[in-house]
Amino acid sequence: MTTLERQSVFSQEIVASQSRPEWLQTVSRLTKTFGFTHTTLMKVPTQGDDLLAPVVLETTVPVNFIRSVDQHRKLPDCPILAKIANSSMPQYWCFEDDIPVPPYSAELKNLMVQYGLVSGVIAPINCLNGRRYVLRFEGDSPKPSQNVLNELGIVAIHAFDVYDRIRKAELVAPKTLTKREIEVIRWTSHGKTSSEIGQILSLSDHTINAYLNNAIKKLDCVNRTQLVAKAIRLKVIS
Known part of the structure; x- marks a missing residue:
């Protein structure tokens, strides 16, 4: 299957999503097609954001990982997000290849390794309202080719457009929990x-x-x- 054919198939699968859980299942399946394990859609943290849970929209990462990050307020220690601060292109990261400045704190790095998050691709997305988001593909995978990086960037933009459409279509407010x-x-x-x-x-x-x-x-x-x-x-x- 050529890249164009694969993108066409991916687009059809994403567009077919009718709810956010269905969207997450579809994107998770596509994530594994590219060799990664987990996917996360999140807002890019702004100055003062020190908790991960409030900026995560959808994720397949175990909730205990998020709770552990927030328990120690380690979100500001994550240099991965700095890689997309001034870029609109997907960025690959890997503990073995990268020595970011500032470096990962030992505590955060050990926590990510514990949950199998040792490499990944971060695809930045610019929303029309000016807010920046990222779709993260993470796990333990070798660096993809430039063509695959470009493909992930296209998938991320298309996936976010569908997610935003689903979110806006939720006109009925969620029923109140007892x-x-x-x-x-x-x-x-x-x-x-x-x-x-x-x-x-x-x-x-x-x-x-x-x-x-x-x-x-x-x-x-x-x-x-x-x-x-x-x-x-x-x-x-x-």
């Missing part, structure tokens, strides 16, 4: 199972699962991991 649903999400964010939460709240596993499933539907998520991440981003829980 106090109990928020409580169950909070315990889930602490790593508790349905059984453990049930014991804490004196409820059955079935009831806990029902609360979680209702919350997943209300926040338009696909699983508990995304539910917790979105709840943190929306400041439903802290």
Whole structure:
């Protein structure tokens, strides 16, 4: 398959997305096609941003990684984002190849390695409202060719356009979570199972699962991991 043919297929798959969870599943699948493991759509942090969760829009990175970064407020220590500060082109990074200035803090680097984030491509996106975003493709992959870097840049721009369209189409405000649903999400964010939460709240596993499933539907998520991440981003829980 030629590059143009592959881009055409990718475009059709992305355009077919009807919701943000479906969009994330599609982009995640495309990410793996390029040899990477995780994908993240996020706002480019501005001066004063020191938490990762509020700037992440969608991600397949485990929520525990985000929580660990924010627990120690390590977002400002990340020199990866500096690579796109003055560039509109996709940028490749790798712990083995790059010695950024300033360098990664040992704590942040160890955390990223722990979650398999040792290389990646960051594709900057300029929104019409002037805000800058990036679509990150990360994992453990060798440096792609310039043609592939260019292709990832095109995929990122197209994927963001579709995501923005989906987001604007969400005219109906999300249904309000109940106090109990928020409580169950909070315990889930602490790593508790349905059984453990049930014991804490004196409820059955079935009831806990029902609360979680209702919350997943209300926040338009696909699983508990995304539910917790979105709840943190929306400041439903802290």
